[in-house]
Amino acid sequence: MKNPPVTIKDIARELNISPSTVSRALKDHPDISKETKKAVSELAAKLNYQPNLIALSLRKSKTNTIGVIIPEIVHFFFSTIISGIEDVAYKAGYNVIISQTNESFLREVSDTNALVNSRVDGILASVSKETVSYDHFKNLIDRGIPLVFFDRVCEELNTSRVIVDDYDGAFQATEHLISIGCKTIVHLEGPKNLDITKNRRDGYLAALKKNNIPIDENLIIHCEQTTFDEGSRQIATLFDKKLTFDGIFANNDMVGIGAMIALRDRGISVPKDVAIVGFSDWEISSLMQPSLSTVSQPGFEMGQKAAQLFIEQSEADEDEFVPRTEVLKTKLIIRKSSMR
Structure with missing residues (x-):
């Protein structure tokens, strides 16, 4: 297998100096000492370093x-x-x-x-x-x-x-629900292959562990879509399984709002019976009745x-x-x- 081309970072690592120092040394920059220039030049020749001509060409034709x-x-x-x-x-x-x-x-x-x-x-x-x-x-x-x-x-x-610090945002949201008395908190998580889904789930789990609340995997519900309909559908699934809960932390606001509407349609009071927190702070979240608590992202x-x-x-x-x-x-x- 052909070896990958040598880069400035490889030279910098060998000499224990920064890539920017290597770059300036190769360009004979006056701020770089003669000793460093010599060391860089000799190692570059030894490793057969060649500039990335594609990258240089791209920069010149911006x-x-x-x-x-x-x-x-x-x-x-x-x-x-x-x-x-x-x-x-x-x-x-x-x-x-x-x-x-x-x-x-x-x-x-x-x-x-x-x-x-x-x-x-x-x-x-x-x-x-x-x-x-x-x-x-x-x-x-x-x-x-x-x-x-x-x-x-x-x-x-x-x-x-x-x-954004998804982990901390999820932790704060879940701990807030715990602070108002929620003991059985559903997490409506997002698409499984996304890092934000994992980080928000981890924050949710960490808040439960910190407050000595048992983790029930049945209360972690996968939502492939980020829509109102998905939130509503997953609430129906929870009731079909005859699961009881008093709090919901939704991976995003749309799913949270869908869940809230579905609960209201079943005669369940939000927040008296079930409290809900979403994630993202969509504009519509503040216009809902009741308005949706959420985690705002910059x-x-x-x-x-x-x-x-x-x-x-x-x-x-x-x-x-x-x-x-x-x-x-x-x-x-x-x-x-x-x-x-």
């Missing part, structure tokens, strides 16, 4: 256009992220092209290829719920095209990403951070940019659906 891939454009959270991306991008002289996958893996692959063929300078992406293979994104990295994930990310690839800030990371990477020297993860805090918003 279109000042960013491609954005999202699962759903109608989703309130994603619409606020887009606003944040555009806020930073346009101020920096970039245009934005938006593609919607409709939660389809095949659409995601097709959109990625279409954006690359449109000569975008890089891509900001939030993966679909169907995505389990990331070869189309790995191909971007191999070609030197900047890639930043936001919200729904891929942990397998070494890229920058912007996420979507606009997430979009801004994702665009900033992209611009930093696209304007950095070859291999000089070090990918990093930005974790944004959530905020529990208590409304009437969980006020007792």
Whole structure:
């Protein structure tokens, strides 16, 4: 098997210096000492280092256009992220092209290829719920095209990403329900392959354990869709199984609202009989009767951070940019659906 090409990061690791120092040394930068330049030059020759010509070519032929891939454009959270991306991008002289996958893996692959063929300078992406293979994104990295994930990310690839602290948000939501007297709390979890689903479930479980509440796997209900109908359907499933509960933590607001409507239609009082907390803080959540308690995510800030990371990477020297993860805090918003 052919060995992968040597990168600036490989040279930096061997010499125990930063990639940016290696990059400047190779360019004979005056701030770098003669000794360091000599060491870098000799090791580069020994390892047969060759500059990434594809990446250099891409940087020299910039279109000042960013491609954005999202699962759903109608989703309130994603619409606020887009606003944040555009806020930073346009101020920096970039245009934005938006593609919607409709939660389809095949659409995601097709959109990625279409954006690359449109000569975008890089891509900001939030993966679909169907995505389990990331070869189309790995191909971007191999070609030197900047890639930043936001919200729904891929942990397998070494890229920058912007996420919210889903674990803590779920923990706070569940502990709030416990604090108002809930002892049997249902968790309506999201699509199984998404990291946000796992992190929110883990936060829910941690809050139960901290408060010595037994974990009942029957109360963890998988929701493949993020819709009103899904929330309503899962409530029917709970009653069909004759399960009793006095609290619900929903993976997202739409499912939470669907659950609340279904309970109301059955004559069950919210929050007196069952208290509910959602996640995301859609605008409609505050308009419901009763208004839905939720975990607010800083979507606009997430979009801004994702665009900033992209611009930093696209304007950095070859291999000089070090990918990093930005974790944004959530905020529990208590409304009437969980006020007792």
